Amino acid sequence: MLFPDLTLAQRIECHEAWSSSEHARTQARLYPETGAISQPIADGRAVYCGKRSLMSQVYGWGLAGPVLAADLDRMEAFYRGRTPRVRVRLCPLAHPSLLRLLGERGYAVQDHMNVFAHPMESLGEEPSPVPGLSIRVATPEDARLWFESTAAGLDWAEPDGPTFMTIRSTLKSDTRLFLAWLDGQPVGGGGIETHDGVASLMAADTLPAFRSRGIHTALVHARLAAAREAGCDLAMVHTTPGAVSQRNILRAGFHLAYTLSTLVSPG
Numbered sequence: 001m002l003f004p005d006l007t008l009a010q011r012i013e014c015h016e017a018w019s020s021s022e023h024a025r026t027q028a029r030l031y032p033e034t035g036a037i038s039q040p041i042a043d044g045r046a047v048y049c050g051k052r053s054l055m056s057q058v059y060g061w062g063l064a065g066p067v068l069a070a071d072l073d074r075m076e077a078f079y080r081g082r083t084p085r086v087r088v089r090l091c092p093l094a095h096p097s098l099l100r101l102l103g104e105r106g107y108a109v110q111d112h113m114n115v116f117a118h119p120m121e122s123l124g125e126e127p128s129p130v131p132g133l134s135i136r137v138a139t140p141e142d143a144r145l146w147f148e149s150t151a152a153g154l155d156w157a158e159p160d161g162p163t164f165m166t167i168r169s170t171l172k173s174d175t176r177l178f179l180a181w182l183d184g185q186p187v188g189g190g191g192i193e194t195h196d197g198v199a200s201l202m203a204a205d206t207l208p209a210f211r212s213r214g215i216h217t218a219l220v221h222a223r224l225a226a227a228r229e230a231g232c233d234l235a236m237v238h239t240t241p242g243a244v245s246q247r248n249i250l251r252a253g254f255h256l257a258y259t260l261s262t263l264v265s266p267g
Contacts, residue, residue: 050158
């Protein structure tokens with residue numbers, strides 16, 4: 001088991017800061033009109049990928065020591081004119097000064113996210129194969145078609161949902177999307193990104209008609225195998241508290257590391 005200490009949190013949140021910054025860099029190159037950009041703020045990273053994008057927030061902040069009011073000023077100046085409200089992902093192991101400063105300025109909790117971690121040296125047994133199911137890495141074209149068929153097709157990001165998810169899971173460096181195929185059609189998908197020994201499993205979904213058949217579990221293990229092949233020693237995944245997918249994550253050997261909070265400014 002992994003002990004959920006500051007060292008583990010620093011590795012996980014550093015990965016998230018890299019991931020979001022790399023997404024902004026790729027989006028800015030492909031779609032400069034979206035104004036995507038990222039900037040270091042003390043030990044954290046302020047990221048902007050569009051007014052509607054949930055990725056437009058601060059990552060990995062407060063894990064290297066006290067946070068100063070001047071750092072908060074710089075962060076708010078970065079978002080001024082870009083977003084109506086500032087979002088900060090707060091790790092519970094961050095220095096208490098960050099939470100105190102955010103509270104003094106009226107930031108409030110918007111939501112929570114569970115972070116699960118898995119040491120790669122302790123992978124469990126492979127699940128029983130799903131009859132007729134094949135899993136393979138998607139092309140960007142396959143990825144776009146897949147995301148257009150799921151809830152990602154909604155207009156919730158810049159330039160649009162499917163484009164955002166295609167960047168996140170196939171066009172960004174060190175990132176792949178695995179699609180599960182059954183009877184000639186994709187029925188499930190899940191992305192993986194690897195960086196500095198850490199693998200993040202993300203963007204998982206299964207079409208409603210094909211759930212509870214072991215497809216999500218098969219995709220989890222396929223991505224864990226890919227993480228091991230990439231030389232990673234740590235895997236991680238985020239889920240909303242109480243999500244049904246947590247059952248498969250726990251069965252695969254993941255352990256709850258901590259729960260993130262998203263704090264938003266008063267406006």
